[in-house]
Amino acid sequence: MISLSDVREAAMRIEGIAHRTPVLTSRHLDELTGAQVFLKAENLQRVGAFKFRGACNAVACLDADERARGVATVSSGNHAQALALAARLEGVRATILMPADSPPGKLAATRGHGAEVIEFDRYASDREALLAELVRERGLIPIHPYDDERVMAGQGTVAVELLEQAGPLDVLLVCVGGGGLIAGCATAAAGLSPDTRVIGVEPEAGDDTRRSLQAGERVRIDVPRTIADGQQLPMPGELTFPIVQALVEDVVTVSDAEIVTAMRFLFERAKTVAEPSGASAFAALLAGKVDGAGARVGVTISGGNVTTERFAELTG
Amino acid sequence: MISLSDVREAAMRIEGIAHRTPVLTSRHLDELTGAQVFLKAENLQRVGAFKFRGACNAVACLDADERARGVATVSSGNHAQALALAARLEGVRATILMPADSPPGKLAATRGHGAEVIEFDRYASDREALLAELVRERGLIPIHPYDDERVMAGQGTVAVELLEQAGPLDVLLVCVGGGGLIAGCATAAAGLSPDTRVIGVEPEAGDDTRRSLQAGERVRIDVPRTIADGQQLPMPGELTFPIVQALVEDVVTVSDAEIVTAMRFLFERAKTVAEPSGASAFAALLAGKVDGAGARVGVTISGGNVTTERFAELTG
DSSP, rough: OOOOOHHHHHHHHHTBBBBOEEEEEEEHHHOOOOOOOEOOOOOOOOGBBTTTHHHHHHHTTOOOOHHHHOOEEOOOSSHHHHHHHHHHHHHHHHHEEEEETTTTHHHHHHHHHEEEEEEOOOOTHHHHHHHHHHHHHHOOOOSSSSSSSHHHHHHHHHHHHHHHHOOOOSEEEEEEESSHHHHHHHHHHHHHHHHHHEEEEEEGHHHHHHHHHHHHSOOOOOOOOOOOOGGOOSSSTTTTHHHHHHHEEEEEEEEEHHHHHHHHHHTTTTOOOOOOHHHHHHHHHHHSSSSSSTTTEEEEEBBBOOOHHHHHHHHH | OOOOOHHHHHHHHHHBBBBOOOOOOOOHHHHHHHEEEOOOOOOOOHHHHHHHHHHHHHHTTTHHHHHHHHHEEEEESSHHHHHHHHHHHOOOOOEEEEETSHHHHHHHHHHHHOOOOEEEEETTTTTHHHHHHHHHTOOOOOOSSSSSHHHHHHHHHHHHHHHHHHHHEEEEEESSSSSSSHHHHHHHHHOOOOEEEEEEEEGGGOOOOHHHHTTTOOOOOOOOOOSOOOGOOOOOOOOOOHHHHHHEEEEEOOOOOHHHHHHHHHHHHOBOOOOHHHHHHHHHHTSSSOOOOOOEEEEEEBBBBOHHHHHHHHHH
């Protein structure tokens, strides 16, 4: 488990390196939902997603020996870019395992940040085993996209900032992939604003966290087929899940169609670009999966890495 | 002519009604252009465009008798929605002449803001004559989209805010349609930051202001064919042009293709949505029409009202 202090220390470490992202509001959205909605625009974070916070904190925590050895991870996209950039800014070498079917822009961007990218088949390979082997062979320091206390603490800075910017929140809606963002945010909220109900949002096809909460233990599902590529995970994290169990009130799900509707709304009304995974928490509010009436609702817009072509394909 | 005081008074009048829009920055963009770039995100303004500022100031300037009579304008674009909303917020009746073949979304949005919309046949009618007749018949107060001192002063608040937010600027790039935005912004910059070079940007096909500056008098061109529908004007304004002549250093032009490249860049890199007219000033910087090397460059992103369908059509 991590503590509020870990998140606060992360906030100090990443200050001036990660962006303090703006909070977007929309009168139209407030009228539509009956809530007062605060969109935390992590699509405007460096590398276009909250992932930069965790990666940045993790790299900042390395000692001299670890820095010299270099870092490694496995990621479908945003954590890859985030770690690549965070490492480059600190002069540390990064080696990244990425599914071969990751969005091409994400593969290119990760290489663009100077990382060595090794591709693998997402449906045929055990990503954790691949990473373990790479780390062992090359003596690298693994920085897991979510099952890492430094990463979780870094992601929690999203909630610290949002609570500072928006004031007290009744509800905080957080996109759930492996659970790093929600574990960090729930930790921050529990310490800073214990009355805030933290609710996770997963794609319908990828409801491993919801099922795990119901089962009382981590449940593995097939790798989900969903447009929300950042949430295509079969099982909650070993470190993230106990925090979710302890601090998250509920996990709700949204369909791919509801995610697209949310992306379209964000584009046309908020004039902001969210990738599918990044729009899922907002989709839950817009589709009425969470009743926001009369409430002050914080929502993570967790990433914006989608090309114009892919956006057109999804919304067309 | 308007003065800095007019713009400052407008800023006070619209404070708390219009948004103080954020300024977006991008390290990638700075690296690409060699400049330090500050994007003034008027796409995040109410009704999605800077037009709300001018409309809001104009309505706030009305005396009791004028308020009781109500306001009128003719517009198929953002000024229609801007005036409708500005009037509603002040409890003033708005009557808006709109071409019957305006996009249904724009007709609906203008009615949604409580205005009476009167449709006319854009091919059969002279819009200025229709407005004059309506104003005379009903005793309404006309509020022109740009040739109005209250409107120009309101638009100038964009530059006041940007200079406060970004600090001193070497260059300020402003989209030019009828000239209301650039007249207001150039007035503000001349007063607040006389060393800032104000440069206007027009679509190649609609370079009436550039030609007029060269000719030393207002020149009329055919209604231009360009995707930048907010800049499809045949001639600079009677009131805006003398200000442009006095205070604007240069007007450059961009092609439709350059505008689309700029829209795509804003989407993919800045995660923000600009309509074609709204992206034209930025297009000039991105296409190298203005050399920003080593300079602090402010750029107006003047509007974001584009549907996902139209965006896909343009960028596809």
